[in-house]
Amino acid sequence: MSQSHYDRQRLLEIMRHEGRKMLAADIMDRYGVPEGFRRPFRQWLKELQGMGLLSKSGQHYLLRSRPKMRGKLQVSTRGFAFVDDNAGKSAFLAPGSFKGLLDGDMVDVAIVRGKKGFEGLDPQLVERGRKKLIGRLRESHRGYILEPEDRRLEMLVTVEVGDEVPADGSLVRVEILDFDLNESVGRYGNPPLRTRLHEVLSGWPRQQLEILRILDEQGVDEGWYDAPCPVPAQAEDGGIHRVDLTGLPFVTIDPPDARDHDDAVFARWNEAGAELYVAIADVAGFVRPGSQLDERAVHLGCSTYLPGRVLPMLPDQLSADLASLREGVDRPVAYVRMQFDFQGQLESSDWGLATICSRADLHYDQVQDQIDGAADHPDPEIKDQVDALVQVARLLLGRRSKRGMLNLASEEPIWVLDNEGRPESLHLKSQRFSEKLIEVFMVTANETVGAKLMEADLPAPYRVHDDPQSERLATVLALTARLGLPPVSPKPSVLELNKLLNKARGLPSYEAVSGLLLRAMSRAIYYAEPTGHYGLSSPSYLHFTSPIRRYPDLLVHRAMRWALGDRPDKNLLSGDDLANACAQASRCERRSVEVERSVDRLFACMLLADRIDDEFEGRIRSVDTRGLTIALDEPPVHVKVPVEGIGGRWILDPKDQTLADKRSGRRYQLGERVTIRLIDVNISARSTTAVLIRP
Known part of the structure; x- marks a missing residue:
């Protein structure tokens, strides 16, 4: 028995079960170490003491309390896993160290610093992530079992079936019950997972089946969207005037297919400068604390937007009707009014509840046409209002660019679907001024309300964004220096990074550099304290x-109402309640993002599924030890080229972000144009594989 075969997780379980300090001999007896292997085991205990996992009192060892991290378990098909917290910190878990846990579970782990970063030990289940699984039903000597289509589920899955048993090999969906901890099977010694048959998935269209699989993977319970939920007929004022x-010509500006209009804007010039109103649907008047609507909103956390489909946080009756700021209909709102001087400096602000009547449901294309001089709105009042909004937006954007607002230009994927909901094509949409107009108004309103709540000393969930991750940022800055771009400080301001990006614009490697810089950014989360937002250079x-x-x-709306006098029970969260709400909201947001990205990857695979052996042109978007990621010109999706598909003996140069062949000296670098041939598409795994045929 070599030291490499000792199981730290097993040792932790033994010592936690004993609940006392133990002699080395007692530990070895419980562990079952043979006589001839006790000396190396004692050495291993000393190593664990040096790592800070154990402490020693005289001749006795005891568990040392370790910092804990709560996060989502992300299991690899290669047997190991990571625990990722809301802020983007990761801890590695060795194969076999997370028995009785599933990919997607929320866990607590003790963390120690290992040779290559943090390691997670003694994972404890906080909340089961997945509720259901999809796979093939098989009959075996143990009864019925499931063959999961997810390769990360390396375990025996038993299935309880009813009186009507589906045919062997049927594609089914099962409900997870629990693990049988009295048994261990398979190469990692996982306990069998007990499940119950939920439904047979016969006749489902492929894209619907795969989206259902994604929702199950992320623990999204569709029952919340289908369950009846009473919606009040009108918003409560809570005693606020x-x-x-x-009488003001508010307008909404949204995408053409928008179903919910939750913000309206109005601007005008006066003798002191510019006046801007941002009016937001008074959702807090409908969704009262402790109601069924509130329970649903807490659980879902946010809406999820998929191609051709929305999974709404609140029922359509509310989000797309009663609270939606529809044209020509009086609607209750919460508003913030801001007065700016002629340089864009905020001079004063106030807030309250109001009733507005939107004059027009505009979409971005209409507003952009007027900005470009292609077509004015036929209603003179609406045309004048759009002109005023554009002028005020230019004023605020000019001031904000001087203060600092990270400009990582990204393109939004727009999917075109057929009548069955299958992807037909994809194009990328760049942000235009009509979108920037609404963005700067919303950012300014958010910042103003944050400052007012801070001034009132009222607790609220702030949106915080820490400084960039130093190691990743150093890699990006080293790369840009080698590209001949001007150097920046090791801890650059947002203004410095924007200047760097502007200099890089036009280079072949610009998109890759922008992508690396984006990955160097910390993850924005919700937090109970206003610790600042790096990307927006905002303190509150x-x-x-x-x-x-x-x-x-x-x-935030409830906190605002509290300041205005609406103070029902639980209307204002604080302390641990607020901290827990922030953590829950951050987790829900992360889940929603993962669903949206997974569906994008799914549709990319479906778009390429019938193009095996076709050749494509593209640029190298990223490199790592496993190979290259290529951004195709058309369709604009990413495909993987593993090192085996390049040929040669390749090593990664992390400083240059290149792959180099030891023998020939050939290097592949970010932004380089290549030609690839597609050789495999795995729709269920949402993966593509290609080989390089021309550099």
């Missing part, structure tokens, strides 16, 4: 403008 603003940023689709915004 509601101002009549129906929060989300106020989308309570229809984000629960933290709803909490």
Whole structure:
């Protein structure tokens, strides 16, 4: 028995079960170490003491309390796993160290610093992530078992069936019950997972089946979307006077296919400068604390947007009707009014509840046409209002660019679907001024409300964004220096990074550099304290403008109502309640993002599924030890080229972000144009494989 075969997880379980300090001999007896292997085991105990996992009192060992991290278990098909917390920190878990746990579970782990970063020990289940699994039903000597299609589920899955048993090999969905901890099977010694047959998935269209699989993987319970939920007919004022603003020509500006209009804007010039109103659907008047609507919103956390489909945080009756700021209909809102001087400096602000009547449901294309001079709105009042909004937006954007607002230009994927919901094509949409207009108004309103809540000393869920991760940022800056771009400080300001990006614009490697810089950024999360938002250079940023689709915004509206006098029970969270709500909202947001990205990868695979052996042109987007990621010109999706598909003996140069062949000296670098041939598409795994045929 070599030291490499000792199981730290087993040792932890033994010592935690004993609950006392133990002599080395007692530990070895419990562990079952043979006489001839006791000396190396004693050495291993000393190593664990040096790592800080154990402490020693005289001749006795005891478990040392370790910092804990709560996060989501991410299992690899290669047997190991990581635990990722809300802020982006990861801890490695060795194969076999997370028995009785599933990919997607929320766990607590003790963390120690290993040779290559943090290691997680003694994972404890907090909440089961997945509730259901999809796979093939098989009959075996143990009864019925499931062959999961997810290769990360390396375990025996038993299935309880009813009186009507599906045919052997049927594709089924099962409900997870629990693990049988009295038995261990397989190469990692996992206990069998007990499940119950939920439904037979016969006749499902492929894309619907795969989206259902994604929702199950991420623990999204569709029952919340289908369950009846009573919706009040009108918003409660909570004793607050509601101002009549129906005389002002508010407009909404949204994508053409928007179903929920949750914000409206109005701007005008006066003798002191520019006045801007941002009015937001008064969702807090409908969704009261402790109601069924509130319970649903807490659980879902946010809306999830898929191609051709929305999974709404709140029922359609509310989000797309009663609270939606539809044209020509009086609607209750919460508003913030901001007065700026002629340089864009905020001079004063106030907030309250009001009633507005939107004059027009505009979409971005209409507004952009007027900005470009292609077509004005036929209603003179609406045309003048759009002109005023554009002028005020330019004023605010000019001031914000001087202060700092990270400009990592990204393109939004727009999927075109056929009548069956299958992807037909994909194009990428760049942000235009009409989108920037709404963005700067919403950011400014969020910042203003955050400052007012801070001034009132009221607790709220702030949106915080820490400084970039130093190691990843150092890699990006070293690369840009080698590309001949001007050097920046090791801890650059947002202004410095924007200048760097502007210099890189136009280079073949610009998109790759921008992508690396994005990955170097810390993950924005919700937090109970205003610790600042790096990307926006803001000390007190929060989300106020989308309570229809984000629960933290709803909490901010309740805090605002508290300041205005609406103070029912539980209307204002604080202390541990607020901290827990922030953590829950961050987890829900992360889950929603993972669902959206997984569906994008699924549709990319479906788009390429019938193009095996076709050749494609593209650029190298990223490199790692496993190979290259290629951004194709058309369709604009990413495919993987493993090192086996390149030929040669390749090593990664992390400083240059290149793959180099030891023998020939050939190097592949970011931004380089290549030609690839597609050799495999795995729709269920949402993966593509290609080989390089021309550099």
